[in-house]
Amino acid sequence: MAFTSGGQPSDGNTSPWEGLFEQVRTLLFSDRRTVLIDSPPGAGKTQLAVRLICDALSKHGLRLAVVTPRASQMYDLTRRLATALGGTNQPIQLIYAKGRELPSDLRDSERIAVRTTKVEELLPGSSVVVSTAAKLLTSVTRLAANEFDLIICDEAYQLMFKDCAPLFKLAPTFCIIGDPGQLPPTVRGVNTALFQANSARVYWSLPRELLRRFPSLPVLQMPVSMRLVADTVSLIQPALYPMLPFTSGTRLEDRRIGFSASSDGSKIDEVLDLLAAGASVVGLLLPASRRYLDEADQEIAELGASVVSRLVQRGVRWEGVRTLTPGDIGYVDAHIVSGAATRRALQRLDVSGTDVWPDTPEVYQGSQRPIVVMKHPLSGLTRLSEFDLSPGRMCVMLSRHQLGCILVSRDGVGDTLARHRQQSARLLATADEEWMGWRAHSLIWNELEARGRLWRLSGLSDG
Amino acid sequence: MELANALLRLYARSVGRALPVRSTYSLGPDPPKPLLLALIRLVGEETIQALAWGFGDTLLGLSVNWNALNRQTGHLEGFARDLQLYFGASLASGRLPRIWISQPLTLECLELLAVRYSRNKYTNERIRSFARLLAVLVHEAACPGQQTVAVASDLLSRHLVTGQSPSEESHLGALLAWASPPPGQDPETVALERARRPATAMLSRLDDDRVEALRTVARLNNPEGLAARAEIARLLESAVREEWALLAGARDAFWDLDLEVSPGVDNLAAISFDRLMFTSRGRWSPPSSVHALAKLYGEHEYLSTLVEALDFRYDQRVRELARTTGQVIRARVLALEPPAERGGNWRLLLQTLQERTHVRLGASLQTVDWSVQGRVVTFEGDMRSEAIMFQLSITGGIRKVRTIQVGTVLDWTDAVVFNNLMLNSMIYKELGTLRPWLAYGKDP
Numbered sequence: 076m077a078f079t080s081g082g083q084p085s086d087g088n089t090s091p092w093e094g095l096f097e098q099v100r101t102l103l104f105s106d107r108r109t110v111l112i113d114s115p116p117g118a119g120k121t122q123l124a125v126r127l128i129c130d131a132l133s134k135h136g137l138r139l140a141v142v143t144p145r146a147s148q149m150y151d152l153t154r155r156l157a158t159a160l161g162g163t164n165q166p167i168q169l170i171y172a173k174g175r176e177l178p179s180d181l182r183d184s185e186r187i188a189v190r191t192t193k194v195e196e197l198l199p200g201s202s203v204v205v206s207t208a209a210k211l212l213t214s215v216t217r218l219a220a221n222e223f224d225l226i227i228c229d230e231a232y233q234l235m236f237k238d239c240a241p242l243f244k245l246a247p248t249f250c251i252i253g254d255p256g257q258l259p260p261t262v263r264g265v266n267t268a269l270f271q272a273n274s275a276r277v278y279w280s281l282p283r284e285l286l287r288r289f290p291s292l293p294v295l296q297m298p299v300s301m302r303l304v305a306d307t308v309s310l311i312q313p314a315l316y317p318m319l320p321f322t323s324g325t326r327l328e329d330r331r332i333g334f335s336a337s338s339d340g341s342k343i344d345e346v347l348d349l350l351a352a353g354a355s356v357v358g359l360l361l362p363a364s365r366r367y368l369d370e371a372d373q374e375i376a377e378l379g380a381s382v383v384s385r386l387v388q389r390g391v392r393w394e395g396v397r398t399l400t401p402g403d404i405g406y407v408d409a410h411i412v413s414g415a416a417t418r419r420a421l422q423r424l425d426v427s428g429t430d431v432w433p434d435t436p437e438v439y440q441g442s443q444r445p446i447v448v449m450k451h452p453l454s455g456l457t458r459l460s461e462f463d464l465s466p467g468r469m470c471v472m473l474s475r476h477q478l479g480c481i482l483v484s485r486d487g488v489g490d491t492l493a494r495h496r497q498q499s500a501r502l503l504a505t506a507d508e509e510w511m512g513w514r515a516h517s518l519i520w521n522e523l524e525a526r527g528r529l530w531r532l533s534g535l536s537d538g
Numbered sequence: 539m540e541l542a543n544a545l546l547r548l549y550a551r552s553v554g555r556a557l558p559v560r561s562t563y564s565l566g567p568d569p570p571k572p573l574l575l576a577l578i579r580l581v582g583e584e585t586i587q588a589l590a591w592g593f594g595d596t597l598l599g600l601s602v603n604w605n606a607l608n609r610q611t612g613h614l615e616g617f618a619r620d621l622q623l624y625f626g627a628s629l630a631s632g633r634l635p636r637i638w639i640s641q642p643l644t645l646e647c648l649e650l651l652a653v654r655y656s657r658n659k660y661t662n663e664r665i666r667s668f669a670r671l672l673a674v675l676v677h678e679a680a681c682p683g684q685q686t687v688a689v690a691s692d693l694l695s696r697h698l699v700t701g702q703s704p705s706e707e708s709h710l711g712a713l714l715a716w717a718s719p720p721p722g723q724d725p726e727t728v729a730l731e732r733a734r735r736p737a738t739a740m741l742s743r744l745d746d747d748r749v750e751a752l753r754t755v756a757r758l759n760n761p762e763g764l765a766a767r768a769e770i771a772r773l774l775e776s777a778v779r780e781e782w783a784l785l786a787g788a789r790d791a792f793w794d795l796d797l798e799v800s801p802g803v804d805n806l807a808a809i810s811f812d813r814l815m816f817t818s819r820g821r822w823s824p825p826s827s828v829h830a831l832a833k834l835y836g837e838h839e840y841l842s843t844l845v846e847a848l849d850f851r852y853d854q855r856v857r858e859l860a861r862t863t864g865q866v867i868r869a870r871v872l873a874l875e876p877p878a879e880r881g882g883n884w885r886l887l888l889q890t891l892q893e894r895t896h897v898r899l900g901a902s903l904q905t906v907d908w909s910v911q912g913r914v915v916t917f918e919g920d921m922r923s924e925a926i927m928f929q930l931s932i933t934g935g936i937r938k939v940r941t942i943q944v945g946t947v948l949d950w951t952d953a954v955v956f957n958n959l960m961l962n963s964m965i966y967k968e969l970g971t972l973r974p975w976l977a978y979g980k981d982p
Contacts, residue, residue: 216964240832244974275828291982418924
């Protein structure tokens with residue numbers, strides 16, 4: 076069975092990673108080796124995991140576990156497994172935290188053989204156990220060594236090494252799948268500088284630390300993004316995935332934007348028409364200003380809201396597919412406070428519904444929308460911190476859209492990047508995230524400038 | 539800098555004094571005899587030239603080393619003896635020891651001594667065990683919420699804001715100018731004057747130049763050499779006495795804030811005490827293996843959450859500031875629903891008008907008094923009212939939930955996982971025993 080990028084099974088048999096799938100099968104099931112799979116955004120990581128699980132159960136009779144960082148990802152994976160294993164009698168077992176209520180479809184699904192909060196209640200034998208990494212971690216001392224033949228870690232770049240190391244006792248082989256460009260695992264209140272120079276970087280993501288320790292581990296790369304169009308890939312791959320070459324698996328004619336209403340002649344509409352003409356990432360810039368002390372730039376919030384409003388008013392369409400609703404538009408902002416300002420601006424412009432909900436990249440990570448509006452993370456800044464320059468944050472913001480992304484920002488980002496002098500100290504032999512972020516931001520900004528994608532407004536009224 | 543913090547600083551500037559940003563102390567009361575340690579280090583190095591120590595306000599010992607670049611440890615002997623006696627006696631009597639230092643750089647100096655001497659066969663056992671105790675102290679000082687090492691500059695910065703920028707505040711002398719301004723003087727002027735000296739724990743520029751010039755002569759074994767050593771000693775002694783006075787002043791200024799002691803610090807002190815009993819026993823060394831580092835990270839993660847939750851629970855000012863950043867969410871109860879089916883959870887529908895929130899689907903929240911806990915199962919914004927509605931599936935505090943009235947306003951924050959430390963310890967102990975290849979092996 077092959078799958079399309081939307082996660083639905085298709086009749087076709089043209090999965091862009093068929094060759095890679097065979098390689099993974101050989102490594103896992105014949106050579107019994109742990110394998111890492113690096114994937115660009117929207118390449119079908121979870122679909123690959125589902126196919127591997129189906130194969131492991133039906134052809135090899137294995138007992139395996141699959142872990143995800145978040146419960147929502149666990150639910151999504153379970154649903155896909157239930158569909159993929161629909162016609163078989165392979166048991167799916169779901170283990171979840173005490174007190175957590177399962178979504179009703181999973182609670183009622185007949186395809187799920189066991190739903191439990193206790194590992195002691197799991198069925199023995201060939202089956203797949205789905206869990207969050209945290210739940211399996213807290214149960215690990217009650218499970219036997221080599222309880223499973225194989226463990227698959229999905230979205231592994233969001234998992235800390237220290238949360239996975241105890242799981243290594245549970246299986247002889249691991250398949251670790253993730254997107255190396257996304258945000259690293261969230262650090263909560265811990266001064267990681269204390270752990271930087273140690274022999275094990277326990278707070279690093281699982282794949283990153285494993286590769287540091289075992290450079291000869293086999294790493295396979297998924298070659299095609301089925302979400303991002305070629306124009307976006309040519310922008311973000313060199314900047315944010317220098318070590319992971321990939322192309323777009325989409326066809327231009329399948330990813331066209333159209334509008335029911337014609338332009339009113341404003342700059343915003345001109346930029347939207349640019350999207351319709353095939354540019355997938357465009358920017359609207361207000362003049363640089365030092366007026367705003369906090370992260371909330373009211374004018375940028377209003378500009379972002381106006382863009383959303385015009386998209387809705389003009390009846391934006393995914394040509395050949397459907398007319399888009401406000402729920403199809405995402406709004407990503409690195410700061411909670413400016414997201415709140417945008418919410419108020421959207422309300423003033425009477426954008427209907429509650430679906431265009433400005434939120435942070437941390438929340439948008441793992442999701443996709445046909446159209447995304449984003450506030451540039453460096454907008455209005457004169458000094459850049461490691462947080463601002465984080466390549467993972469920019470990567471999430473620029474890789475959620477299937478059709479087009481409109482960034483709103485203050486002008487002068489290029490100058491700020493050019494003036495930037497790195498302040499943060501770092502220990503030798505540690506990764507320099509700030510430099511990587513500066514490089515990525517500079518490449519992207521310069522490329523947008525060179526392609527004529529940045530449209531400058533003289534003020535809000537100019538929009 | 540957060541807007542609220544910037545506004546507070548502006549206000550502090552306008553009224554000419556520091557303003558408390560907490561309503562409770564995050565540090566428990568000093569034991570009857572806290573140990574104070576002041577030192578002078580070499581400029582640009584973590585090497586100690588002079589130290590002064592004592593209990594409370596009483597200076598007990600003072601020693602200087604005219605040639606700080608050599609590896610002699612004679613000048614450390616007195617402090618080593620007193621520190622070990624103090625720690626041993628405190629722990630033996632079931633009391634948490636407390637050591638006051640002026641700034642974080644002092645810890646770096648102590649850490650260097652710990653690394654240099656804890657296994658050094660060229661020194662004596664007293665210095666080696668002293669160095670091991672210093673390693674314990676440095677380790678302890680890094681633990682969130684610890685109650686043993688009181689770093690004056692950090693404590694003052696966490697409890698008040700001044701009319702200066704945060705970077706200016708890192709100078710303890712300048713910070714004190716705002717925390718306890720000399721009568722009749724403008725704190726800003728005093729702070730600027732004090733900040734002329736490069737930083738605390740160092741000689742002034744003039745004295746440092748003089749000491750450097752004297753060092754060459756001091757190596758000579760003749761009357762000039764002896765005179766040079768005496769002059770270096772005099773300059774260092776004078777500086778370390780000033781440093782001692784500054785530290786004592788900082789400690790006084792801290793307790794003069796006259797805040798209430800947070801009830802939560804008892805809990806933190808008990809954790810500190812247990813940790814010290816473990817680390818100061820035998821030949822403990824700082825974690826370096828995978829399981830020990832992972833366990834330590836887990837402990838820090840848990841403790842930082844616990845400290846935050848204790849602050850939100852017991853400190854009104856901290857709670858209010860946290861509301862401005864969205865870490866605490868004030869929400870009104872709109873509805874309370876019993877479980878839809880047997881074994882299901884109660885649901886609480888809440889509405890917040892707060893602009894900034896950290897509410898996320900799947901997040902586990904608890905009331906700031908820790909009486910009710912639940913997981914966010916729905917989350918929806920209402921554009922019209924600018925409100926956020928979210929529903930909690932109640933996972934803890936069912937009895938309390940049943941008594942909550944519709945319309946009640948409650949403050950919520952991220953939940954702390956209790957008993958986490960024991961579970962954390964069990965998991966990583968097993969990891970250390972089993973040593974799976976992917977965690978401990980080497981690349982072939």
